[in-house]
Amino acid sequence: MADTTDADTTATTETGAAAVTEPKDAPRATANRSTTPGSDAFKTYISQGWAERPSRGGVARPQAALAAERRAALSALFPDARLVIPAGPAKQRSNDTDYPYRAHSAFAHLTGWGSDTVPGSVLVMTPSAAGGHDAVLFFREAAGRDSDEFYANPEIGEFWTGARPSAEEVAADLAIATRGLAELDAALDAAGEAETVLVREADPALTARIDAQRLSVVTPEDTGSPAGAAVDTSRDDLLARDASELRLVKDAWELEQMRLAVEATAQGFDDVVADLAAIVEHPRGERLVEGTFNRRARAEGNTVGYDTIAASGPHACILHWTRNDGPVLPGDLILIDAGVELESYYTADITRTLPVSGTFTEVQRRVYEAVREAADAAFAIVRPGIRFREIHAAAMEVIAARTAEWGLLPVSAEESLKPEAGYHRRYMVHGTSHHLGLDVHDCAQARRDLYIDGVLEEGMVFTIEPGLYFQPDDLTVPEEYRGIGVRIEDDIVVTAEGAENLSAGIPRTADEVEAWIARGRG
Numbered sequence: 001m002a003d004t005t006d007a008d009t010t011a012t013t014e015t016g017a018a019a020v021t022e023p024k025d026a027p028r029a030t031a032n033r034s035t036t037p038g039s040d041a042f043k044t045y046i047s048q049g050w051a052e053r054p055s056r057g058g059v060a061r062p063q064a065a066l067a068a069e070r071r072a073a074l075s076a077l078f079p080d081a082r083l084v085i086p087a088g089p090a091k092q093r094s095n096d097t098d099y100p101y102r103a104h105s106a107f108a109h110l111t112g113w114g115s116d117t118v119p120g121s122v123l124v125m126t127p128s129a130a131g132g133h134d135a136v137l138f139f140r141e142a143a144g145r146d147s148d149e150f151y152a153n154p155e156i157g158e159f160w161t162g163a164r165p166s167a168e169e170v171a172a173d174l175a176i177a178t179r180g181l182a183e184l185d186a187a188l189d190a191a192g193e194a195e196t197v198l199v200r201e202a203d204p205a206l207t208a209r210i211d212a213q214r215l216s217v218v219t220p221e222d223t224g225s226p227a228g229a230a231v232d233t234s235r236d237d238l239l240a241r242d243a244s245e246l247r248l249v250k251d252a253w254e255l256e257q258m259r260l261a262v263e264a265t266a267q268g269f270d271d272v273v274a275d276l277a278a279i280v281e282h283p284r285g286e287r288l289v290e291g292t293f294n295r296r297a298r299a300e301g302n303t304v305g306y307d308t309i310a311a312s313g314p315h316a317c318i319l320h321w322t323r324n325d326g327p328v329l330p331g332d333l334i335l336i337d338a339g340v341e342l343e344s345y346y347t348a349d350i351t352r353t354l355p356v357s358g359t360f361t362e363v364q365r366r367v368y369e370a371v372r373e374a375a376d377a378a379f380a381i382v383r384p385g386i387r388f389r390e391i392h393a394a395a396m397e398v399i400a401a402r403t404a405e406w407g408l409l410p411v412s413a414e415e416s417l418k419p420e421a422g423y424h425r426r427y428m429v430h431g432t433s434h435h436l437g438l439d440v441h442d443c444a445q446a447r448r449d450l451y452i453d454g455v456l457e458e459g460m461v462f463t464i465e466p467g468l469y470f471q472p473d474d475l476t477v478p479e480e481y482r483g484i485g486v487r488i489e490d491d492i493v494v495t496a497e498g499a500e501n502l503s504a505g506i507p508r509t510a511d512e513v514e515a516w517i518a519r520g521r522g
Helices: 040-046 063-077 103-112 148-152 167-172 181-189 204-216 234-243 252-274 276-281 285-300 313-317 362-380 388-405 423-427 509-521
Strands: 009-012 018-021 082-087 092-094 122-127 134-141 177-180 193-198 310-312 333-338 350-355 461-464 467-470 484-487 489-492 499-501
Touching: 009 313, 009 484, 040 148, 063 103, 063 122, 063 167, 063 234, 063 252, 063 467, 082 204, 082 234, 103 234, 122 181, 122 310, 134 167, 167 177, 167 313, 167 461, 167 489, 177 181, 177 252, 181 204, 193 204, 193 234, 252 285, 252 333, 252 350, 252 489, 252 509, 276 285, 276 423, 285 310, 285 333, 310 313, 313 333, 313 467, 313 484, 333 461, 333 484, 333 499, 350 362, 350 484, 362 388, 362 461, 388 423, 388 467, 423 467, 484 499
Parallel strands: 082 193, 134 177
Antiparallel strands: 009 018, 082 122, 122 134, 310 333, 333 350, 461 489, 467 484, 489 499
């Protein structure tokens, strides 16, 4: 990795000592090792002799028109407010290294920008006298090659992070008005009569700046005294909620993105199956599973939609096992929960549980097929008009019936299914379904009565993922069950007549899984 000592500029004195000049916005510790040239001669030389930048603009991307429709829907909910939806800044990992950048999902949904989003961008929607809102996208456009930023700023400089598009290119690409990020403060100060409402979590620094602006206009009569002033965030909460609820039903373009994400994820699972022999040989085989899948995610998409779960043996009983540092041993099951995120940020979320040796034992098959039966029962009832919670209830009927049949419950399945009981939930404490899209747990701020208590509509996308997990130290189950964890997860879209399993092509039955592994071995 290149040494990021360019956050400072250095010039050489007559004695040969380095004279360091720190730029105003250099917050990271690099001054103690900077060697970046700072002489006038260097600055003049590096600013010259460059070819013209080729234009990358022209035709708007397909989702640009859809993003405009989403903005119009949000505009109708806040006719009197100026809406601020930030992409968010890069998130610091340690000192002068950042995590891979990802824009806030509300921003991506309302602009159509995905993995190519310029960090720190902000969408501002201002009420228009003609009705609706005027949308402007503020972003840090390409710096001139005669600027220090061009070569001496490792966070945003073109030498370090690559070329950024021009305002004209982004305007054409996203079919939206654009302005430089340096103009944002003036735009926010020109509030007029409109109240500012923002997505608070996306950009903490911008949130603090807008909160300070709000407090500056609070009068003593509002709070009793200036010291008692408090920011009213209630409409911010409504904006987060409504922006989330806009994503409950996917349009045709989004559904195509989901299909592509599932297809790429299926390839990732095939890669893992093909690599099983090498995976078993490595003392940290779970890491190889993760690496094999993640390689496919980077090849076919942007990255993984969430940390890959590669849980072998008793690790499969840990619902979100992402340490992935254990062996993958013959005779065990390995639970793989993974999804590819596309450049558009839409992600799949699929789980398969495989017998490492290629063949399920009798008890492993019994548990596996019970989970599949629960998944199939849940899928069978999906159609427009039912409530989201009914999917979970259908799966739980099977889970309760099978665990009772195996003698694991202290009561009958019927008794266990009563709200005051729930004994079968010891072996499956999580829910059966969650919405899926730009986030792996999409629509997270939606109201409960539109989510778990909501009515299914055509175009909704969610998972069905029942499981059974018998912890290795669980004395309520016979020893033959202990350490077995199984989950089967598919991505489902509600259709006009029922539902489609987008991931049905990835082997699901025990027989199909065994044949899949045999094919992978060649």
